Amino acid sequence: MAKSVFYHAGCPVCVSAEQEILTLIDKSQVEVVHLGEVKNRIAEAETAGVKSVPALVTPSGNVLHINFGASIEEVKA
């Protein structure tokens, strides 16, 4: 099975959501990407449809925006 990708940017809302997601979903099935640290993956996240972080892109390609930490525009800045 393809992995889900959890995009975040280190914000408090992101960290809280990450902890919850990694409790609920098998850690081996989730790749965690900190867009503040790997800015060269922001374009990939935008292409996947990520509008804000934290967000989980599922193996089927759907984007689940979870709560709201920051917009993707803010992450770029």
Add this chain to the structure above:
Amino acid sequence: MAKSVFYHAGCPVCVSAEQEILTLIDKSQVEVVHLGEVKNRIAEAETAGVKSVPALVTPSGNVLHINFGASIEEVKA
């Protein structure tokens, strides 16, 4: 382990999110509550901190608002 509770209201965004969540998380660990059908549980959802649906309340009591289908006020109407 306590179950997570997934609150929704039958909206397209809710149904899509439900399908994803039930793919990612073991179904036996999630209770699905349709607030449009069981309106007497709206107060419980609000007490848990649910502001909009779909939302997942985790075993630790955190609320993950997933995308946005409808506000809890709209669900009450």
